[in-house]
Amino acid sequence: MRKYNKLIFELSKPGRTAYRLPENDVEEIAVEELIPAEYLNDDELDLPEVSEVDIIRHYTNLSNKNFGVDTGFYPLGSCTMKYNPKVNEDMAGLEGFVNIHPLQPEETVQGALRLMYELDQALCEIAGMDKMTLQPAAGAHGELTGLTLIKAYHENRGDTNRTKIIIPDSAHGTNPATAIMAGFDTIEIKSTEEGIVDIESLKAALSDEVAGLMLTNPNTLGLFEKNIREMADLVHECGGLLYYDGANANAILGKARPGDMGFDVVHFNIHKTFSTPHGGGGPGSGPVGVKDILLDFLPTPTVEKDGDRYYLDYDRPKSVGRMKDFHGHFNVLVKAYTYILTMGRDGLERASEWAVLNANYLAHKLKDHYNVQEDAIFKHEFVLAGLKDALSEVTTLDVAKRLLDYGYHPPTVYFPLIVNEAIMPEPTETESVETLEEFAEALIKIAEEAKEDPEILKEAPHETPVRRVNETQAARNPILKYEG
């Protein structure tokens, strides 16, 4: 069934249907009498005509051509593909959450507002911040929100000369893209041999034109930026603010807090750290927390409490405005809060401990066959600089594609950019030691294959629903919709 290869459009047959509506029970008036004919479409919509069974089988077959965390190990670095607990889905599916309109009167949605308020407080405690906005739709959207707040802070002080954002060369691609989108220029600073920010490079970048620094800690090499306090002081002394990219927060829950490190604004990737599913690309959720100095600028509305009553505060004259429609990805927030309550203060800390132990254990298992940084303590993820003593024609891409044949989703590859042939596994805490060992064995077997039979890697994958996909042809001759 994994060879199923039809488009829904190819199943269409005139006269088939998959829906039935109740009869229209109001007086039927010709639509041309209600809406002028010049506004109406004379043509029929070109949508497929299929039965309900067709649709169910089509998408079930497509799902069989997919791989998720529920299918197997998915150690995609910096993406925190931890298990997505099922009770979270049940809670988000409760009638009392699913079927409420975002503009309903506050007295009819007290439960929803209370959940948001309590989640806000829990996230603040975890991050060491003072107040959150739950509006951002994803991590990158959180970044944009954070830089919007930093911009507002400087503008409000009349400090309009601050046009630059400092970003380390190990940063996620969203960081520089966000800075540009927020109307800043970027200054890239270097990493040391060890893989953390080079303080001298930071010092050289500082000036009264700097609006802020964006940093991930632990960084994308899985290393804790141990000089963060000094960096924070340097940035603050020159008048800038610090933004914490929370993509890697799964390593430090209950251990250290961005707020205590000196960060002024923080985002969490709810879909990473707090176990909500990635959904094949989304929806995510990227709440942003701030210190008091940025409180006034938070997007409108915030969720507030007055006695026993919860309400949305729209009266925020210094607010940057809205970052998105309504109140954020509420349904995702329900899942995250369910997870936080389930894990509690002890479980969250335990999750980080296991995320870190699993990562270090896996790195250790691979060190004889792949280039692993020596004498480093990794946090939740680590980066391999490709195969040890491999034939030159065997690339990281080949290793990744061969992993598919062994039934694993490959780690993130070719990122961070500062490592050649990078392979970045992030096992997370929800994987057992047996899974890690089997995965390591597969990678070691592939390392041996790379020497003995490189062709098997070059031609991989062999066992997947489709063989290696031609990306070049897709980009050269874009077919972006069904033309039948």
Place this chain on the structure above:
Amino acid sequence: MYPYIPNTKEDEQRMLETIGFDSIDDLFSDIPEDLVLDRELDLKPSMSELEVANYITKLSKENTTINDLTCFLGAGAYDHYIPSIIGHILSRSEFYTSYTPYQAEMSQGTLQYIFEYQSLICKLTGMDVSNASLYDGGTAVAEAAFMASNITRKDEIVVSKTVNPQSREVLKTYAHLQGIKVIEVEDNGGVTDLDKLKANVSDKTAAVIVQNPNFFGIIEDIEAIEEIAHSQRRTLLIASVDPISLGILKTPASLGVDIVVGEGQALGMPLNFGGPYLGFIATNKSHMRRLPGRIVGQTIDAEENRAFVLTLQAREQHIRREKATSNICSNQGMLTLAAAVYFVTLGKKGLREVSLQATQKAHYAMNKITESGNYKPLFDKPFFKEFAITSSIDADEINGKLLEEKILGGYPLGEKYPQYENGILYAVTEKRSKDEIDRLSSVLEGMI
């Protein structure tokens, strides 16, 4: 003790020994001492599934839902019928527990449904190219404005005040970041004031943004607006549309729209207190490489079988970093699946029937409510599924009394449009029955 952490105490010991560490704490010894949190987090201790479920369920019951009430509230989020199969397909965990389909060979399911979604958006709007979605309708408007500014290298956006106020707020927040000037054009009797629009469009205008049907539910004269927008060289026309309306209305492509955006919530997504929803964006082939976000393309695999893959990635943040068209990294994956299943379930006939029934019922409601003369139409223009009513009674007072009668009243216009102080915007979807509309009308009459 923790159902989501499989390793045991014995595993811990063995693994630590293997890697040469004495304790877990040693694995955190790289965090400087003064940064280590020297206390437990001030959160509740862990709980059993049963305890958590009881608590969260209790919170959910503190809400009154649209199953307890009869919903006439819209203003950007609508109570449309959601076919049962959508939820079943979305619950396939091979879909929802996967990531962005970077590894095409094991993500053909995700890639194909996104390709089908893109195709369906193109069929609906008549445009050449759709991306794999954006966060929501409001951010789609803002992204389209950025895209227009980049294409035209101009930095003024002219937006009609009949565009959803929320979308305009998002637009203004975004525009400020890049120093783009947003000029808002007043309405005239519920539609964009064409004279004022003309007066504000200049050679600096990157794009004109309108909504159709507009925030008041009224169908705008897009042909006239198109003429004004395109009277300037390179200026683009951006239209935010209700996808359900395209069951009967002319396609944006046939009206000369350059970038089509919109809120996709009506396409099979529950209200969910505002999200997650779906922003769609589609354009002409000439602007294809300026689109933000993910795009899926059809190609072949090594054995020349049809296959799908993320493509045109030279626009994107993970390749281009500071030169990307947008910072967006995610798409609304599961919501594009919902929309695709919605489109194919309703199909050729069904989307038109939903659209027609909503039109019929909205017009019936408008006539019924205004029959006695106590409530008056605020505008006299052709509308789709929403319409505005005014009266001598304060909007909040009306909604309060409706709520007592288990009716979720319309959107009070006064706050965002002070000139329409007592105005209320009602939404009537195909889900509303004649009895429900009659009851709304009679409760309203009872207030006089």
